[in-house]
Amino acid sequence: MKKINYPFKREEIRDLRVGDMVLISGKMYTGRDAVHKRLHEGTKPPIDLNEQIIYHCGPVVLKDKKGKYEVKAAGPTTSIREEPYQWEVMRDYGIVGVIGKGGMGPKTLEGCQKYGCVYFHAIGGAAQVLAEKIKSVDNVYWEDLGSPEAIWELTVEDFPVVVTMDSHGGSLHAKVQESSENIFKENL
């Protein structure tokens, strides 16, 4: 089990390899479909994303009686929908990590190599285990996109993920896809 702590450094991200189980501590920002669309259309992000991690997640967030936000459930959403945009966010804003589920395609993998970023796979559906790792909700941006689509600034501790795409061209998803397709063909 590896650990990475905030502030994240691009050099340590370059050290990660496919198959590494990693515990992340520190800051991360949620961002999913509407955020990526807005960034792609040219709107600047409301925070500095350099050496930050984006989490593909639309959490269940409630406000308590004192007006404080509380995350009730926060697992990853399917990442492949951001395939057209993710590499641009790496190029333009310098993110070093993307957390999501289901993996991403060749554009993202190329972006990871070129700009120094990795894809962390969180366990899909594990909304409670992951919500427990969120220690605080520090801010929210672009709330006009609706609660699940807004950018939530979170502080996490020992957030469990697996590296499935690294910054050296390695992709577990490409590998599993290829081998499973071969076995499928044998069974046709």
Place this chain on the structure above:
Amino acid sequence: MAKKKKATKKKVAKKKVTKKKVAKTTKKKATKKKATKKKATKKKDGLFDSLLELIRQTSTVLPDDIQKVVLEALHREEKNTTAEYAMNIIKANIELAEKKSQPICQDTGTILFYVNHPEGFKQNEFTKVVHKAVKKATALGYLRQNSVDSLTGKNECMNVGPGHPDIHFHEHKKKHIEVKLMLKGGGCENVGAQYKLPDVGLDAGRDLDGVRKVILDAVVKAQGKGCGPGVLGVAIGGDRGAGYVKSKEMLLRKLDDTNSHPDLKKLEENIVETSNKFGIGPMGFGGKTTLLGCKVGVLNRLPASFFVSISYMCWAYRRQGITLGNNNIIKKWLY
């Protein structure tokens, strides 16, 4: 885990009993309020509370038949692999969601109600109470704000809007009302697929072997994107709409049931067995369990059409059901 679930349900039942006791004592003490209280207790319709409890239970507790296969899948994976790691987190998540009474998955999905009711049942009135319960469940965080206006992108209707929730009514010959609920997340819904036979690319003809080929193709295409290991609901035949509806209804079957049609039973077993050879594994990490089950149903078709509709359900297979007794109070849990 199974024991815990029963305990939670009992606790709820107990709560209701306690409430009644309190009412009794108050009645004795305050004679003035007696008449009104009595009236209120007598006429109190439990439908709203029952539906809210059904939603809470569905969103936060995985039914026994599903927990059982998830645990079996965990034990099948090799030690110290990412597949085992994923299954262990899934197990911990199921336990934690139940303990905290919070959503198993943050995507609380399309809200699908299946209502079997006797003759003379008032569907519109029932629908109104369903809407009220859904809004309350959203305010309480059992459901996420999950219903987006497709034109404006706004997501603030508390899950009640065109097409949401999706309620399917069916009249049956029994005297009681039965309400089933399924919460189906978007990730798994997105990897559903519909094929029409013949399919030249897959060399799939208009027979059960052709059906088998296209189902397996859907499994390979889904990879880990639908939060595997998953369960397939499949409908052979129907038009495009009816096929997808039927494929989801197949997911109401218990995981350990047996298809009464011998050929379909064989097909279901074959799909699970073959898919688990693919090595896609939990979350698509590679591993031994790709599918936890497959349920196939049949509809008639037109001579010109041969559809195979496939709905993929993630491991966070949230479905529950109740039968309603007097005053629409929950009488029995169905899963």
